[in-house]
Amino acid sequence: MRKLAVAVVVLTGGLLLYAATDFAAWGDPESPASDSDVSKHFIAETGVDTEVPNMVTAVLADYRGFDTMFETVVIFIAGIAILAILKLTGKDATKTPGKRKDEVDDAPDLIVTHTVRLLVPIIQLFAFYVLAHGHVSPGGGFQGGVIMGASFILVALAWDLPRAMDRLSVDRAILLAGVGILIYAGIGLLAMFLGGEFLDYAELSTIFPVSREMARYHAMLGVEIGVAFTVTTVMFAIYASLSSKGRLEGGL
Amino acid sequence: MFGEDGGLLRELLVERFNYCIYVVLLLIGLYAMIAKNNLIKKLIGMSIFQTAIILFYVSLGVKEGASIPIYKPEHDPHGHHAEDHADHKPKDANASSSASADAHDDHHEVQALTDEQTRQYANPLPHVLMLTAIVVGVATLGVALAVVQRIYRAYGTIEEDEVMKAIMEESQGIPSTKGSPKSKKGASKKRKAKKA
Numbered sequence: 146m147r148k149l150a151v152a153v154v155v156l157t158g159g160l161l162l163y164a165a166t167d168f169a170a171w172g173d174p175e176s177p178a179s180d181s182d183v184s185k186h187f188i189a190e191t192g193v194d195t196e197v198p199n200m201v202t203a204v205l206a207d208y209r210g211f212d213t214m215f216e217t218v219v220i221f222i223a224g225i226a227i228l229a230i231l232k233l234t235g236k237d238a239t240k241t242p243g244k245r246k247d248e249v250d251d252a253p254d255l256i257v258t259h260t261v262r263l264l265v266p267i268i269q270l271f272a273f274y275v276l277a278h279g280h281v282s283p284g285g286g287f288q289g290g291v292i293m294g295a296s297f298i299l300v301a302l303a304w305d306l307p308r309a310m311d312r313l314s315v316d317r318a319i320l321l322a323g324v325g326i327l328i329y330a331g332i333g334l335l336a337m338f339l340g341g342e343f344l345d346y347a348e349l350s351t352i353f354p355v356s357r358e359m360a361r362y363h364a365m366l367g368v369e370i371g372v373a374f375t376v377t378t379v380m381f382a383i384y385a386s387l388s389s390k391g392r393l394e395g396g397l
Numbered sequence: 398m399f400g401e402d403g404g405l406l407r408e409l410l411v412e413r414f415n416y417c418i419y420v421v422l423l424l425i426g427l428y429a430m431i432a433k434n435n436l437i438k439k440l441i442g443m444s445i446f447q448t449a450i451i452l453f454y455v456s457l458g459v460k461e462g463a464s465i466p467i468y469k470p471e472h473d474p475h476g477h478h479a480e481d482h483a484d485h486k487p488k489d490a491n492a493s494s495s496a497s498a499d500a501h502d503d504h505h506e507v508q509a510l511t512d513e514q515t516r517q518y519a520n521p522l523p524h525v526l527m528l529t530a531i532v533v534g535v536a537t538l539g540v541a542l543a544v545v546q547r548i549y550r551a552y553g554t555i556e557e558d559e560v561m562k563a564i565m566e567e568s569q570g571i572p573s574t575k576g577s578p579k580s581k582k583g584a585s586k587k588r589k590a591k592k593a
């Protein structure tokens with residue numbers, strides 16, 4: 146088996162390296178990735194079509210909005226799937242012994258909890274900054290959501306899972322993940338009902354007192370908030386399910 | 398090829414070193430996925446494989462002499478919208494009725510970037526694709542870990558061969574008393590449930 150694996154790996158590696166010689170050299174401005182019409186269009190026209198200076202956010206939430214919406218749905222489904230696979234219900238949940246052998250039942254460490262107490266608000270504030278400032282600097286819903294989710298995971302690590310679940314229970318987390326997708330799809334549908342196409346944010350300028358470019362700016366912030374909801378809550382739900390082996394209680 | 402000695406090696410190791418790194422990482426991941434017996438190690442291999450692809454895309458997006466794909470204030474077509482927004486509001490309203498192609502002909506100040514300026518920014522597309530790929534990768538890795546935990550709960554092991562043996566015994570109807578010493582109550586219970 147091991148020899149077969151080495152053979153497969155060496156063969157694949159040889160083919161990949163052989164193909165690599167046909168790729169563009171490092172940083173070549175003439176490479177297809179940098180010189181294509183799509184790339185040029187995004188760079189030249191993003192600032193005209195929208196008021197968002199960060200092209201990555203504009204491409205993510207506007208030009209490729211449909212793709213991003215279903216990426217969010219994938220994350221949501223992953224959260225549901227993990228709960229469905231792991232969560233103990235009914236008889237299993239009550240039968241399981243309260244403590245595992247490897248479980249630490251020490252009181253939460255004083256230094257750790259006090260540090261976390263100071264850190265969590267800063268982390269969450271930074272998450273909001275990354276989310277809200279994602280249009281003009283690197284950032285956005287995915288990044289902000291992951292940072293926000295990490296703050297809840299940090300609480301669960303420093304104290305225990307119930308303490309974190311007092312703040313965000315897993316049931317509520319999945320509910321909020323769905324709300325995030327509804328926010329995203331709702332903005333898309335709103336644009337559709339206003340006469341545009343699905344996710345054509347510019348149409349929102351008919352009901353909000355802003356220009357078409359600015360409407361796309363604000364709608365992008367809206368969908369990023371939806372993404373952040375889903376990512377935050379699913380990250381925490383994944384951690385809670387995996388760390389407690391589906392019992393959703395106890396320490397790590 | 399480039400008028401230097403050792404053409405192919407130079408081409409590969411000097412100008413395309415980024416591809417070598419991604420190939421090596423990808424192969425480590427591939428080997429772990431095929432050869433390792435432990436399911437968690439297989440998943441680690443999958444993660445390394447994924448990282449290789451992410452590095453590949455990001456390194457494709459590198460452009461010499463280019464900045465990150467965020468407009469510098471002097472290039473942003475709407476860069477000065479803060480002060481002249483109020484003046485042009487009526488114009489915007491007019492523009493909204495016409496096609497977006499002529500929309501920016503109406504505004505004199507909103508112009509697409511010239512080719513010279515376009516050259517100063519990297520392509521945003523690889524960054525966008527990898528941004529979502531990373532988060533979706535975390536989510537799928539979470540599902541995979543959940544499945545492994547479930548396998549452990551059912552069979553008391555995460556070694557692939559032991560799990561396969563247990564499944565084979567199960568399908569041949571051999572009583573599960575011979576199960577590995579590690580297997581716990583949950584394992585036999587599950588087997589009974591499956592038979593019933």
